[in-house]
Amino acid sequence: xxxxxxxxxxxxxxxxxxxxxxxxxxxxxxxxxxxxxxxxxxxxxxxxxxxxxxxxxxxxxxxxxxxxxxxxxxxxxxxxxxxxxxxxxxxxxxxxxxxxxxxxxxxxxxxxxxxxxxxxxxxxxxxxxxxxxxxxxxxxxxxxxxxxxxxxxxxxxxxxxxxxxxxxxxxxxxxxxxxxxxxxxxxxxxxxxxxxxxxxxxxxxxxxxxxxxxxxxxxxxxxxxxxxxxxxxxxxxxxxxxxxxxxxxxxxxxxxxxxxxxxxxxxxxxxxxxxxxxxxxxxxxxxxxxxxxxxxxxxxxxxxxxxxxxxxxxxxxxxxxxxxxxxxxxxxxxxxxxxxxxxxxxxxxxxxxxxxxxxxxxxxxxxxxxxxxxxxxxxxxxxxxxxxxxxxxxxxxxxxxxxxxxxxx
Numbered sequence: 001x002x003x004x005x006x007x008x009x010x011x012x013x014x015x016x017x018x019x020x021x022x023x024x025x026x027x028x029x030x031x032x033x034x035x036x037x038x039x040x041x042x043x044x045x046x047x048x049x050x051x052x053x054x055x056x057x058x059x060x061x062x063x064x065x066x067x068x069x070x071x072x073x074x075x076x077x078x079x080x081x082x083x084x085x086x087x088x089x090x091x092x093x094x095x096x097x098x099x100x101x102x103x104x105x106x107x108x109x110x111x112x113x114x115x116x117x118x119x120x121x122x123x124x125x126x127x128x129x130x131x132x133x134x135x136x137x138x139x140x141x142x143x144x145x146x147x148x149x150x151x152x153x154x155x156x157x158x159x160x161x162x163x164x165x166x167x168x169x170x171x172x173x174x175x176x177x178x179x180x181x182x183x184x185x186x187x188x189x190x191x192x193x194x195x196x197x198x199x200x201x202x203x204x205x206x207x208x209x210x211x212x213x214x215x216x217x218x219x220x221x222x223x224x225x226x227x228x229x230x231x232x233x234x235x236x237x238x239x240x241x242x243x244x245x246x247x248x249x250x251x252x253x254x255x256x257x258x259x260x261x262x263x264x265x266x267x268x269x270x271x272x273x274x275x276x277x278x279x280x281x282x283x284x285x286x287x288x289x290x291x292x293x294x295x296x297x298x299x300x301x302x303x304x305x306x307x308x309x310x311x312x313x314x315x316x317x318x319x320x321x322x323x324x325x326x327x328x329x330x331x332x333x334x335x336x337x338x339x340x341x342x343x344x345x346x347x348x349x350x351x352x353x354x355x356x357x358x359x360x361x362x363x364x365x366x367x368x369x370x371x372x373x374x375x376x377x378x379x380x381x382x383x384x385x386x387x388x389x390x391x392x393x394x395x396x397x398x399x400x401x402x403x404x405x406x407x408x409x
Contacts, residue, residue, distance in 0.1 A: 084129025140230030
């Protein structure tokens with residue numbers, strides 16, 4: 001029997017504002033973030049109600065659309081206010097153009113509905129510059145906190161399969177449109193709203209932090225995630241859907257925003273080696289974050305004793321240990337200085353740390369509590385998605401046909 005969200009509430013450790021590191025007052029300076037106040041109206045129609053997120057380039061706000069009918073699903077939206085440096089300051093990102101392209105793309109692609117699409121946009125002038133303002137569908141929570149609904153933060157198999165299928169469909173759509181996300185993390189995958197009724201009745205019933213508009217320095221207010229307010233108690237947890245969002249550092253397949261992409265621990269081998277990258281880098285990310293969400297363990301860290309600082313060599317050793325040696329074809333494409341300093345003539349990482357023989361993907365460390373048959377299918381999925389040579393990595397469609405997902409007959 002599928003567990004209801006009500007049954008799982010006792011397991012959920014909410015990621016509330018007090019435990020989040022906000023963007024910081026220093027971000028509010030010329031060329032930086034725009035000071036947003038509860039009660040402000042943007043684009044003549046969006047009332048600011050609460051802060052629901054932030055990132056390196058923006059803050060995100062719950063808004064009410066004055067042009068939507070009361071009680072309609074379109075009444076509440078998410079408004080992203082970008083830093084002034086994102087456009088017109090020689091640091092342009094491609095987010096706005098890519099979002100338009102994805103929105104206007106082929107709606108018949110199965111993955112179209114699993115992308116968080118741009119619904120409206122405007123520009124807002126403020127004391128720190130001109131800010132692009134992007135409006136999206138409202139989502140419930142990030143996958144990063146979603147795992148806390150479950151025992152030991154490990155998402156059950158059927159739920160994880162559903163999430164992975166939808167994520168791969170979203171990537172298939174993006175790649176078909178010539179877009180590479182480049183930043184697939186649990187923070188950038190969102191659980192979709194099941195109901196909007198509790199936003200008004202429960203979430204907004206809690207008082208927001210008061211703001212002083214006369215202050216000399218804008219005071220950063222805490223993020224208030226929608227947490228449990230996006231579903232009803234009777235909803236089945238394995239019927240929730242996701243969307244892939246936060247396209248702030250995405251790139252075109254043929255035109256890159258930058259060559260160093262992805263969070264360090266999630267970087268694909270070709271990125272680590274400076275060998276050039278493409279859509280296959282997203283596939284590497286999928287494998288790494290699916291393991292993280294499914295078994296609550298991270299595959300790589302690159303950290304070394306005694307202080308835990310990051311070293312590229314250690315990261316490469318971890319990859320080699322779990323996924324095999326680096327192919328000669330990839331090393332030949334890499335930065336000669338990196339390859340020469342890190343690899344011997346046989347293509348093995350020099351001065352490699354020794355791991356225990358049983359420290360493999362099939363070990364309990366990585367695939368704890370999985371039955372043997374599920375473990376074998378899942379590890380096969382990981383090894384397929386995380387081929388070290390990007391030329392050998394499968395497409396999203398290929399992965400969907402595999403035995404762990406068996407989504408396409």
